[in-house]
Amino acid sequence: MLLDLTHDTPVIVQGISGRMGQRHAKLMQRYGTRIVGGTSSRPPSPDDAFPVFPDCAAAVAATGAQLSLLMVPPLQTLAAVQEAVHAGLRAVVTVGEGVPVLDALRIHALTREAGVTWLGASTPGLCIPGELKVGFLPDVSLAPGRIGVMSKSGTLSYEVGSRLVAMGHGQSAWIGVGGDPVKGLRFADLAPGFAAHARTSALVLVGEVGGTEEEDFAAAWSALHCNKPVFALIAGAQAKEGVTMGHAGALVMGRRGTLQSKQAALRAAGVQVFSSIQSLVQAVDAQVGRT
Amino acid sequence: MLLLEAHGKKVLADAGLPLPRSEFIRAGEAPRWPAGAAVCVVKAQVPVGGRGKAGGILRTTPELLSAQVQAVFAARIKGHAPQAVLVEEVVQGSEHYLSLIVDANAGGLRLMYSPQGGVEIEDAFEGGAGTVNLVAAPTLQGLAAAVEQLRQAVAPETRDALAELAQRLANCVLANGLLLAEINPLLIDAEGRPWAGDAKVVVDMNVAPEHPGQRALFDENRDLYPDAWRKISEDFDYVEIDRQGGIGLVTTGAGLSMMLIDELVAQGARPINFCDIRTGQMRGRPDRLVSVLGWLGEIATLRVVLVNVFAGITDLGEFARLLLEARRLCPELTVPFVARLVGHNAAQAEALITAAPCGIEWEPDLERALARAVAIAGNC
Numbered sequence: 001m002l003l004d005l006t007h008d009t010p011v012i013v014q015g016i017s018g019r020m021g022q023r024h025a026k027l028m029q030r031y032g033t034r035i036v037g038g039t040s041s042r043p044p045s046p047d048d049a050f051p052v053f054p055d056c057a058a059a060v061a062a063t064g065a066q067l068s069l070l071m072v073p074p075l076q077t078l079a080a081v082q083e084a085v086h087a088g089l090r091a092v093v094t095v096g097e098g099v100p101v102l103d104a105l106r107i108h109a110l111t112r113e114a115g116v117t118w119l120g121a122s123t124p125g126l127c128i129p130g131e132l133k134v135g136f137l138p139d140v141s142l143a144p145g146r147i148g149v150m151s152k153s154g155t156l157s158y159e160v161g162s163r164l165v166a167m168g169h170g171q172s173a174w175i176g177v178g179g180d181p182v183k184g185l186r187f188a189d190l191a192p193g194f195a196a197h198a199r200t201s202a203l204v205l206v207g208e209v210g211g212t213e214e215e216d217f218a219a220a221w222s223a224l225h226c227n228k229p230v231f232a233l234i235a236g237a238q239a240k241e242g243v244t245m246g247h248a249g250a251l252v253m254g255r256r257g258t259l260q261s262k263q264a265a266l267r268a269a270g271v272q273v274f275s276s277i278q279s280l281v282q283a284v285d286a287q288v289g290r291t
Numbered sequence: 292m293l294l295l296e297a298h299g300k301k302v303l304a305d306a307g308l309p310l311p312r313s314e315f316i317r318a319g320e321a322p323r324w325p326a327g328a329a330v331c332v333v334k335a336q337v338p339v340g341g342r343g344k345a346g347g348i349l350r351t352t353p354e355l356l357s358a359q360v361q362a363v364f365a366a367r368i369k370g371h372a373p374q375a376v377l378v379e380e381v382v383q384g385s386e387h388y389l390s391l392i393v394d395a396n397a398g399g400l401r402l403m404y405s406p407q408g409g410v411e412i413e414d415a416f417e418g419g420a421g422t423v424n425l426v427a428a429p430t431l432q433g434l435a436a437a438v439e440q441l442r443q444a445v446a447p448e449t450r451d452a453l454a455e456l457a458q459r460l461a462n463c464v465l466a467n468g469l470l471l472a473e474i475n476p477l478l479i480d481a482e483g484r485p486w487a488g489d490a491k492v493v494v495d496m497n498v499a500p501e502h503p504g505q506r507a508l509f510d511e512n513r514d515l516y517p518d519a520w521r522k523i524s525e526d527f528d529y530v531e532i533d534r535q536g537g538i539g540l541v542t543t544g545a546g547l548s549m550m551l552i553d554e555l556v557a558q559g560a561r562p563i564n565f566c567d568i569r570t571g572q573m574r575g576r577p578d579r580l581v582s583v584l585g586w587l588g589e590i591a592t593l594r595v596v597l598v599n600v601f602a603g604i605t606d607l608g609e610f611a612r613l614l615l616e617a618r619r620l621c622p623e624l625t626v627p628f629v630a631r632l633v634g635h636n637a638a639q640a641e642a643l644i645t646a647a648p649c650g651i652e653w654e655p656d657l658e659r660a661l662a663r664a665v666a667i668a669g670n671c
Contacts, residue, residue: 101468105400108398109428109429138634140634151546153545154546155545157546158601162633182395186395212396235547236549238553239549240339240532244518245528245549245565277550277657
């Protein structure tokens, strides 16, 4: 669903009256996203830059919103997603860090059952360059092009994206899946969409140690028999077993989640795996046509 | 955060799971023998598996205790130096495996049981005979249904004990917001009583600050969990990885910070720390920078501080002001700094930093900034 979003897609921001909500609603609108309003527990004010509704149901009824960006505190995320799902929104993007993992499992079950697409938590969001941006991916790293980007990390993908853009390689779509262990869309969920996506001619996967997402993507990609090149960068080679490095999902335990396991699985699926940012961008530049 | 075995077992014991008699001994304390125990093992308290093969678990007697405790403290286990050991009574019994783990892919809690314990989970389930492997919804009802399935699937002689234990484990996971609760080996003695031989418990650091017991654990054991304590008290991530390193990192973003460490090590350098300072949450105050510079200043081998921020939203002009302020507040830190700040308002940041007299080198290219830090650090 996310790859089909356009500048016409009506988007609301839950928590639009907060400092971050106000700021990012304006930044997204400036990028071209159709922000049709938002929700807040505060009553509307004449100074509001966007229509403010008391809840998602009112916002959807008034605007026809299809997607919601949640800018609410982590402990309120579960309730906010429940509200969005019950209001009939088709997709929710939860950018907040710190959502309790058992809450994330409940969000996972809730959204799957309702057929709602969930991106997050702990994600900088997504962008279809030239169409819309939902979240806070930096404009300097974005440009329309033919590379599909999917990433656990925000900042590492910004670095990769900006270097590629400087070399003339823009993106067909950029999906930040986030660094939490339990999340909505995972790399493997994105594989069929990117394989079939006519505007995507190559993929960049920015992964991290911990969990089995990269291994699961490798299995899904192999099954698709897609000949689009995939370039992967996995951070965390130096992470010690049992020590979490920032992202809650980046925890190596025993043989689970190791760099070696991910490299082996990805390479077996035909993915090119790199250990430095520069080696990855040079390989992309050498093998993929510029836009 | 993976708890040390003794603390993981304390979480399980609070939920009513039986434990062998034991004594927890910190470095520098005199060894103590658990009252009434016959034979014990000395176990290194480090957050990794495979401790036995690395010399981190030794069988002992009262006569050998001091020497064995000393030997375990001297062991280096997968990069971890033990700061505490557990002296624990050996319980005789058949070995099993029982765990509840958050399964991100399945979107539920996975309940696993194997009649073969004491081995790695991947090995325990390769054979498959007698194993139970179920995914439950993360609710009391979901887990109760899974426990009932377990009861039906296991051997009659262990059925009641295992089902009761699994239910207690489920309650413990839900009450504490755990990501993993694993008992391996789970020992069942001749009377059919279960004992936790070893335990891996992973707490959710998104829950820990609000959870009185977990918060108290990290407050009371700052020396054993410095990273977790820093995260809870400072609300950002700083993980010390090499106390003999030469390059201190002031960085933001978990993935990029991890990648910089990987790239520095690949170049033969020794970064001291992982850092995700979260520039977006500094709210105009230099406190986080002052904390990081203070911790780095404690490292005798520190030769250079590398600052890297890719700012999508953060105003780098403001960040540069805070960096200069933090440097002024840490006058004892005299090593050179290399700053690589890219993104929103970088021009103002460059003007501020290059005009300041405190000698922060400005380098907008990350590859060159890394090379410069490596060159300054030399062999450290």
